[in-house]
Amino acid sequence: MAERWQIDSLFCSICLDVLKSPVSLHCGHSYCKDCVNGYWDQEDQSGVYSCPQCRHTFTPRPLLSKNTVLADLMVKMSVVGQKTLPAKDEVAPGDVECDFCTVRKLKAVKSCLVCLASYCATHLQPHYTSAAFKRHKLVDVSASMQEKICSKHDKLLEVYCRTDDQCICLLCVMDDHKGHDTVSAAAERKEKQKQFGMKKQRYQQTMQEKEKQLLQMKQKIKTLQCSRDAALDENEKVYNEIVLMADKRRCAMKELIGDQEKAVASLAEVLVDRLEQEIRELKKTEDELKQLSVTEDHIHFLQRCEKIFGCKEPDMSSDYDIQLNTPFDFVAKAVSDLRDKMESMAKAFAEISETIQVESDPKTRQEFSLYSCCLTLDPNTAFENLLLSEGSSKVTWTKKAQKQPNHAERYIKYNQVLCAEGLSGVCYWEVEWKGPRVEVAVCYKVEELDESGFGYSDKSWCISLSKSLCTFWSNGIMTKMSVPCSPTVGVYLNHKAGILSFHSVSDSGEMELLHRVKTTFSQPLYPGFIVSKGSSVKIVKPGVPR
Secondary structure, eight states: OHHHHHHHTTBOTTTOSBOSSEEEOTTSOEEEHHHHHHHHHHSOOTTOEEOTTTOOEESSOOOOOBOHHHHHHHHHHHHTTOOSOOOOSBOOTTOOBOSSOOSSOBBOOEEETTTTEEEOTTTTHHHHHOGGGTTOOEEEOOTTGGGGBOTTTOOBOOEEETTTTEEEOHHHHTTTTTTSOEEEHHHHHHHHHHHHHHHHHHHHHHHHHHHHHHHHHHHHHHHHHHHHHHHHHHHHHHHHHHHHHHHHHHHHHHHHHHHHHHHHHHHHHHHHHHHHHHHHHHHHHHHHHHHHHTOOOHHHHHHHHHHHHTSOOOOOOOTTOOOTTHHHHHHHHHHHHHHHHHHHHHHHHHHHHHHHHHHHSOOSHHHHHTTBOOOOBOTTTOOTTEEEETTTTEEEEOSSOOOOOOOTTOOSSSSEEEBSOOBOSEEEEEEEEESSEEEEEEEOOOSSOOOSOTTSSTTEEEEEEESSOEEEEETTEEEEOOSOOOSEEEEEEETTTTEEEEEEEOTTOOEEEEEEEEOOOOSOBEEEEEEOTTOEEEEEOTTOOO
């Protein structure tokens, strides 16, 4: 603070620049010699001269003497290279200018409700030191001082008219607001301050409740994360146990097959050796028969014939015909059966995954509403007998065909219309329907116009709603729904998870599942409607009373 006043003392409060040839008055304030002389020359002093800051008067006109201390200080500052002193509080964007600064505008620090002007720190000093400004009321600087002035009487707004709920001046009380219930601005402020306090208290209570809900939500999220981690750990544990068990059985089976193969192969080797030995003996006997048949010695031939004819005939039986593949055929069948069981296990895992997805779906209307999306009907797709209204949020069948320009996306065969928005995230929307029959659908938007009705191809899914029967259609296959449908239907889409569900919404906001689809979506889905004769469909905001 001391440094601030030291810097301020080096500036002239008239030109707002550094002092040049500084002089001091008897009141203690210092100015540039030329500035104070010019100030007194411009005014009609009538023999009385005053200080521009404190309004102290002098008679006669003072003789100005050089303030040698300030002059030497300015010279020293210049010698050390400080040719210019730090700028004072200059006006920055958004600041209010001082109304009394002339040469260089400075930032105003206070506004006076009596003077109806704003002052910088220098020009504000008389309000603190002079008795003439004792009754003036200073307030925080305001850029809208003109708003505090009556536009009709150019007087300060000091009164509040409760009849017209506006601020007025004292002249207005006797003029346009004569006979009205009027009070001082301070009194009305005090009354409104009470209401403000109650409103503030309600805000605080609401904020505390919201903070409590936020804490509960964070705790639920933490609990959810802990439950997720536990489920992941259990899943990993069971999976590792199954893999370890399967690996052990695979190794045991591999070892068993190897042992069986070795046992059978060992037996086969013995039989092979025996067969090879018998073949060698048969070849030896065959060779003897060949040699004997060509000998010319009749006595030798006859002697050997008796011996050969006395030998046992070769064994032609098939005792060696063993089934080497039989054990492994059994193993292959057993492994195949095991694979079938594993497929059943995979289906069980798929059912668990499906259960997880179902459990993660929103349950209440409030939860569904968190994913609420804004939809508008596309007039370029509307069939000629469909009338769009209420900002393209409602479609009604009308007997008179609408005059619409030709468009490549317009339906010309069925009473169908699409929404302009393609959905690929998590979305929820509600519709109100009236009349004999309507269909609420989602479909892919293909390049060529698909003139089949919603639900008759693999690119669209829809529910058909009527007072007597509700059905679901996709790829030309109909599924009857046992749940009765209300006049309000909610549609939930989780595109990435491949989930599409239709819900009946009661007047009390209760949700009841009509049908749920689990598939894989490859493109953005566009909501669409079929509106039969005498029917209408309106897209509504979830939870808003209608």
